[in-house]
Amino acid sequence: MFCVKDFEAAAREKLDPVHADFIAGGARDEITVRANEEAFARLRLLPRVLRGRAVPGLDVTLLGGHARLPVLLSPTAFHKLVDPEGELATARAAAAAGAVMIASMASTVAVGEIADAARAAAGPGETVPLWFQLYLQPDPEITEALVRRATDAGCTALVVTVDSPVLGASERNRRNGFHDLPAGLRCENLVDLRDGEFGHVRQIAMSPEFSWEHITWLRSVTELPILLKGVLHPEDARLAVRHGVSGLLLSNHGGRQLDTVPATLEALPAIVAAVAGRIPVLLDGGVRRGTDAVKALALGARAVGIGRPVMWALAADGEKGVRRLLELLREEIEDALALCGAAGLDELTPDLVRPAWSGPLFGGAVS
Numbered sequence: 001m002f003c004v005k006d007f008e009a010a011a012r013e014k015l016d017p018v019h020a021d022f023i024a025g026g027a028r029d030e031i032t033v034r035a036n037e038e039a040f041a042r043l044r045l046l047p048r049v050l051r052g053r054a055v056p057g058l059d060v061t062l063l064g065g066h067a068r069l070p071v072l073l074s075p076t077a078f079h080k081l082v083d084p085e086g087e088l089a090t091a092r093a094a095a096a097a098g099a100v101m102i103a104s105m106a107s108t109v110a111v112g113e114i115a116d117a118a119r120a121a122a123g124p125g126e127t128v129p130l131w132f133q134l135y136l137q138p139d140p141e142i143t144e145a146l147v148r149r150a151t152d153a154g155c156t157a158l159v160v161t162v163d164s165p166v167l168g169a170s171e172r173n174r175r176n177g178f179h180d181l182p183a184g185l186r187c188e189n190l191v192d193l194r195d196g197e198f199g200h201v202r203q204i205a206m207s208p209e210f211s212w213e214h215i216t217w218l219r220s221v222t223e224l225p226i227l228l229k230g231v232l233h234p235e236d237a238r239l240a241v242r243h244g245v246s247g248l249l250l251s252n253h254g255g256r257q258l259d260t261v262p263a264t265l266e267a268l269p270a271i272v273a274a275v276a277g278r279i280p281v282l283l284d285g286g287v288r289r290g291t292d293a294v295k296a297l298a299l300g301a302r303a304v305g306i307g308r309p310v311m312w313a314l315a316a317d318g319e320k321g322v323r324r325l326l327e328l329l330r331e332e333i334e335d336a337l338a339l340c341g342a343a344g345l346d347e348l349t350p351d352l353v354r355p356a357w358s359g360p361l362f363g364g365a366v367s
């Protein structure tokens with residue numbers, strides 16, 4: 001395995017095609033799925049030379065916690081669908097790399113067990129690099145119970161996904177008849193939230209009725225920092241700051257919710273301008289290379305998230321696969337930083353990126 005795409009191919013070989021489609025797929029025509037990667041390809045890096053810089057370091061502070069890599073594992077559901085150890089394997093690999101893992105509310109291992117696995121694999125003295133992703137639930141008691149589970153597990157932030165007033169329509173899943181976890185797998189965080197609840201994915205209610213008031217309410221029932229995942233409009237970014245949100249994970253859900261929204265990289269400059277340094281902006285969607293991470297960081301993201309690559313690596317080779325994936329991304333980012341003449345992430349500035357040239361050849365200089 002030498003790059004993210006190798007994991008994608010290996011996962012395709014191994015997985016039930018229905019499950020491979022669940023991972024790769026997006027909403028409707030999958031225009032945004034493709035746009036995310038294309039946006040990175042359209043941007044060029046403009047390196048500086050002879051800057052006398054030290055070997056690059058990748059340490060980053062995220063919400064007051066320390067991470068050794070500016071790459072987060074974005075929340076992805078159902079890891080046991082692709083590996084028998086599921087989220088335990090992912091958590092160990094993430095902790096070993098010093099990368100933040102955002103556990104999905106729809107994980108197939110309970111968040112407390114994920115945290116134990118992460119703690120056991122983290123470096124000495126390191127805090128558990130684990131955050132919890134939450135879909136607000138119409139019944140506030142259910143939301144509170146989930147927050148309690150995450151807090152008791154030792155998660156250090158909540159990531160509230162706000163781009164899902166309804167579930168995105170994956171036509172691949174519809175054609176394949178994939179609506180449910182196979183027998184034997186459950187959404188473990190959902191078990192017994194109410195008496196007799198079994199951990200069925202259908203217990204996750206999505207509702208268009210949530211509003212900023214619910215964020216204010218959530219702010220009042222937890223001490224944990226709250227990030228919003230899925231804000232794309234600059235006005236919503238400003239509202240998030242006003243509602244006491246601690247950070248944004250700029251995301252279009254990997255193109256799995258509303259199709260034809262902008263690539264996250266395209267949306268980044270306006271979001272960064274809207275928050276004006278008041279809270280950190282993270283970004284996910286289409287990050288496949290170290291150079292992709294460097295471009296997003298240069299445009300103002302504090303860190304980037306990866307979704308599908310983690311599922312592919314886990315499917316290809318379990319914990320070892322995810323460890324290798326994170327090593328490869330570390331190498332690629334270090335390499336890109338050095339080649340840009342930057343000694344650290346804070347030396348990545350917007351002048352290092354520019355759009356691919358779209359003007360006429362020779363720019364009219366030749367008559």
Ligand SMILES: Cc1cc2nc3c(=O)[nH]c(=O)nc-3n(C[C@H](O)[C@H](O)[C@H](O)COP(=O)(O)O)c2cc1C
Nearest residue numbers: 023074075076077104161253254285286306307308
């Ligand atoms: C298989 C899969 C499951 C996902 N599950 C969740 C989830 O449970 N909660 C959530 O907020 N986002 C979920 N996402 C979206 C990711 O968190 C992330 O935004 C997206 O995958 C990033 O794009 P990328 O896959 O191109 O890296 C999921 C994505 C995939 C591919």
Ligand SMILES: CC(C)CC(=O)C(=O)O
Nearest residue numbers: 077106167201204253256
């Ligand atoms: C609805 C969740 C269970 C999973 C999700 O967010 C996704 O598959 O994109």
